[in-house]
Amino acid sequence: MSCISEQLDEIQERIRRAAIAAGRHPDSVKLIAVSKTFPADAVxxxxxxxxxxxxxxxxxxxxxxxxxLPEGLDWHFIGRVQSNKVRKILPLFGSIHAVDSLKLAKYTDGVAGDLGVAPKAFLQVNIAGEVTKGGFAPEDLDRSIEELRFLKHLKIVGLMTIPPAVEEAGQSRVWFRKLRELRDEIVAKHSIGLPDLSMGMSGDFEIAIEEGATHVRVGSAIFGMRDYKISGELG
Structure with a gap:
């Protein structure tokens, strides 16, 4: 784990270069260090x-x-959200990246009201229509947005997607672009604010930034290869 600081610096520099190349300010991109399977000491x-x-x-x-870990960290839940775990997720995470249905959004909004919290949420879009992945179909999202925008406690801030597996990172560009275009269409049609796009991981985050990503999820390039047997203990 001794190289974490250096690897973080390298990723931040790559984010900076990608943003500048795209005509964006580097501060417009938030790095989410994906710490799943890594111990608290690494975090x-x-x-x-x-x-x-x-x-x-x-x-x-x-x-x-x-x-x-210290209080005040910005925790993002990036996995599949199960309704029976929402009540335990919300007190720990300020942002949720995989709200994949109107039903789940409404339920999460109700639980947030019960708990007195106001989490940010990204709507997961199955932009490529893969049968193995969850998420809103683009046409369903367009039909659901009017109900989603008036939720009282869940703050919808943007869209999220995980593109199909590809052989080369550049092949993901089309899906990142489609998500941005979908977001822009919904914003224009419904006059709703959706400023954020959560897309791009260790292998393709620079391309995602070029296509408008505001949040990139990078784990192995920071922490190294994952060992799924590692515990969360600090020490």
Missing amino acids: LQAFKAGQKCFGESRLQEAAPKIGL
Whole structure:
């Protein structure tokens, strides 16, 4: 884990260059350090190196890890959201990246009201229509947006997608572009604010930035290869 600081610096520099090349300010892109499967000690090292935004996808792993770390970190839940775990997710995470249906959005909004929290949410879009992935179909999102925009507690801030697996990173560009275009169409049609796009991971985040990503999810390029047997204990 001794190289975490250096790897963070390298990723931030790549983000800076990609943003500038796209005519954007580097501060318009937030790096989510995906810490799933890595121990709390690794997260602490990244925090000491200046990283404050982290992503987790499994509640059972994340909850004890979060409890061991400093308060005030910006935690993003990036995994599939199960309705029976929403009540436990919301107190821990300020942002949720995979609200994949109107039903789940309404339920999460109600739980947020019960708990007195106002989480940010990204709507997951199955932009390529893959049968193995969840998320709104683009046409369903367009039909649902009027109900989504008036939720009282869940703040819809943007769209999220994971593109199909590709052999070369450049092949993901078409899907990132389609998500941005869909967002722009919905904003224009419904006069709704959707400023954020969560897309791009370790292998393709620079291309995602070129296509408008505001949040990129990078794990292995910061922390190294994952060991799914690692616990969350700090020490």
